[in-house]
Amino acid sequence: MTRAPDRHNSEEVPIDELSTGRESIVRIVDLHKQFHQLQVLKGINLEVERGDVMVVIGPSGSGKSTMLRCINRLEESTSGHIFIEGDDIMAPGANVNALRQKVGIVFQSFNLFPHLTVLGNVMLAPLKVQRRPKGQVEETARRNLERVGLSDKVDVYPAQLSGGQQQRVAIARALAMEPDIMLFDEVTSALDPELVKEVLDAMKELAQEGMTMLVVTHEMGFAKEVGTWAVFMDEGVIVERAEPGELFDNPKNERTKSFLSKVL
Amino acid sequence: MQEFIRLWFNYSDLKEVLPVLVEGARITVVVAIAAQAIGVAGGLVLALLRISKLKILRLPAIVYIDLFRGTPLIMQVLIAYTALPLFGINLDAITTGIVVMGLNTAAYDAEILRAGIESIHAGQMEAARSLGMTYLQSMRYVILPQTVRRVLPPLTNDFIILIKDTAILSIVAVPELLRNAKEWVGWKARFSGYTGAALVYLAMTLPLTRLVSWMERRLSMGEADHAPQKGFLRRMFSFGSDEGSGTTGKGPRRSTHR
Ligand SMILES: Nc1ncnc2c1ncn2[C@@H]1O[C@H](COP(=O)(O)OP(=O)(O)O)[C@@H](O)[C@H]1O
Numbered sequence: 001m002t003r004a005p006d007r008h009n010s011e012e013v014p015i016d017e018l019s020t021g022r023e024s025i026v027r028i029v030d031l032h033k034q035f036h037q038l039q040v041l042k043g044i045n046l047e048v049e050r051g052d053v054m055v056v057i058g059p060s061g062s063g064k065s066t067m068l069r070c071i072n073r074l075e076e077s078t079s080g081h082i083f084i085e086g087d088d089i090m091a092p093g094a095n096v097n098a099l100r101q102k103v104g105i106v107f108q109s110f111n112l113f114p115h116l117t118v119l120g121n122v123m124l125a126p127l128k129v130q131r132r133p134k135g136q137v138e139e140t141a142r143r144n145l146e147r148v149g150l151s152d153k154v155d156v157y158p159a160q161l162s163g164g165q166q167q168r169v170a171i172a173r174a175l176a177m178e179p180d181i182m183l184f185d186e187v188t189s190a191l192d193p194e195l196v197k198e199v200l201d202a203m204k205e206l207a208q209e210g211m212t213m214l215v216v217t218h219e220m221g222f223a224k225e226v227g228t229w230a231v232f233m234d235e236g237v238i239v240e241r242a243e244p245g246e247l248f249d250n251p252k253n254e255r256t257k258s259f260l261s262k263v264l
Numbered sequence: 265m266q267e268f269i270r271l272w273f274n275y276s277d278l279k280e281v282l283p284v285l286v287e288g289a290r291i292t293v294v295v296a297i298a299a300q301a302i303g304v305a306g307g308l309v310l311a312l313l314r315i316s317k318l319k320i321l322r323l324p325a326i327v328y329i330d331l332f333r334g335t336p337l338i339m340q341v342l343i344a345y346t347a348l349p350l351f352g353i354n355l356d357a358i359t360t361g362i363v364v365m366g367l368n369t370a371a372y373d374a375e376i377l378r379a380g381i382e383s384i385h386a387g388q389m390e391a392a393r394s395l396g397m398t399y400l401q402s403m404r405y406v407i408l409p410q411t412v413r414r415v416l417p418p419l420t421n422d423f424i425i426l427i428k429d430t431a432i433l434s435i436v437a438v439p440e441l442l443r444n445a446k447e448w449v450g451w452k453a454r455f456s457g458y459t460g461a462a463l464v465y466l467a468m469t470l471p472l473t474r475l476v477s478w479m480e481r482r483l484s485m486g487e488a489d490h491a492p493q494k495g496f497l498r499r500m501f502s503f504g505s506d507e508g509s510g511t512t513g514k515g516p517r518r519s520t521h522r
């Protein structure tokens with residue numbers, strides 16, 4: 001079913017063996033998610049290792065967002081396992097707030113805090129959650145805002161920014177917690193076409209800095225250029241995974257082929 | 265007709281009664297402010313319980329809110345004054361009045377605050393939680409600050425009603441505005457005391473009514489207005505509005521007849 005290199009070939013490997021991987025950041029094993037009667041995730045197996053930029057493509061409704069939301073437990077999984085750096089996040093007593101500090105997420109709708117300035121948005125969680133000293137938090141915040149090219153907007157309120165700028169603030173806000181992996185859920189889908197590039201550029205920059213990323217996107221150009229792995233998801237399962245060039249130019253699975261023929 | 269004017273709109277009577285009324289109005293203001301403080305604080309707790317996913321937290325809040333909103337305030341006042349002493353709770357008339365009106369207001373404010381909290385887009389809570397904030401941290405630093413300006417108009421409306429409703433305490437000998445007017449009228453048999461009381465109530469409520477209109481206007485201007493603002497209220501009502509339609513000014517407002 002998969003043509004990916006061996007280290008990604010994890011379907012048949014027992015859980016205890018899976019959890020020994022040293023560089024594994026996220027490991028998803030046989031993940032199921034059900035909304036009432038609706039089976040949305042039907043046995044997801046996926047591993048993201050440090051430095052990977054894993055791109056997820058797939059038709060709308062295939063469960064991509066649900067999978068991301070399960071990874072930081074915005075959604076409770078029905079069964080299966082998710083390991084973040086080896087820790088089973090679904091284990092009873094797992095500290096969900098500690099987990100979320102390791103996993104940054106950026107949404108399609110930017111969800112900036114409208115009552116706080118750009119700097120306030122980026123500083124809030126480090127101040128309140130990590131209780132780091134204010135001077136240090138501000139320094140980090142300014143650095144992260146510079147990373148996404150918004151040094152000149154620190155004192156502005158979100159409503160005064162373009163969508164692309166808002167989304168870059170959202171990226172900086174997630175980075176402020178110094179996560180080990182960043183999840184991106186169609187972060188450019190709500191943007192006007194001319195604003196897409198600045199956000200993708202910021203993400204590309206992050207990838208080049210070595211950030212581990214799991215990116216749900218329809219931007220095939222970005223996926224090919226920046227992705228180190230690509231997976232095609234359909235109807236709640238991962239149908240195919242490969243290096244992006246391979247997956248896009250030479251898909252093996254019929255469903256992948258048919259999807260790509262529609263979007264490319 | 266002349267008799268009516270002589271008894272109800274007598275200038276020298278009005279002048280005479282004014283100090284008595286102002287004395288009463290002081291009590292009215294103290295009771296209303298204290299009750300509103302209890303109401304907002306209690307209302308916030310009730311609202312948070314009310315939206316809880318846990319039935320064991322939600323249910324008591326629902327019962328409380330229904331009970332206080334479903335029975336006449338005047339009855340709650342009478343019960344408090346007659347029943348509390350039987351439990352060995354002996355508060356003076358004013359304190360008892362503050363407590364009852366506060367507990368009653370909490371039920372109404374709870375619904376206003378709940379509507380305000382629920383009007384904030386769910387993405388805000390998710391964004392806050394996804395950064396590792398606890399539920400209560402997210403409420404405190406993200407949801408509630410955004411709720412404030414949405415609930416200020418209905419809460420101020422509530423306060424106006426509360427000011428007027430304190431008149432109910434006149435039946436249990438709280439020396440508030442209406443009680444003082446009544447005593448003066450009963451003693452002098454000249455009704456300008458009532459007229460004066462009405463004018464004093466208006467002097468308290470009209471500015472607040474204007475304030476509510478101003479706040480609602482500012483809120484409905486919403487996103488159009490990003491200019492930096494001077495002054496606390498102006499600033500509060502100027503930051504760019506967020507996504508989600510919001511229920512500006514449409515909270516479950518209580519009617520005057522409760
Ligand atoms: N909270 C929810 N309650 C019920 N159904 C949901 C919920 N969230 C998502 N779904 C359903 O799950 C399916 C997958 O949704 P989603 O993960 O958003 O897909 P994608 O991101 O790939 O478009 C869809 O059919 C969607 O309607």
Ligand SMILES: [Mg+2]
Pocket residue numbers: 064065066185186
């Ligand atoms: Mg989605």
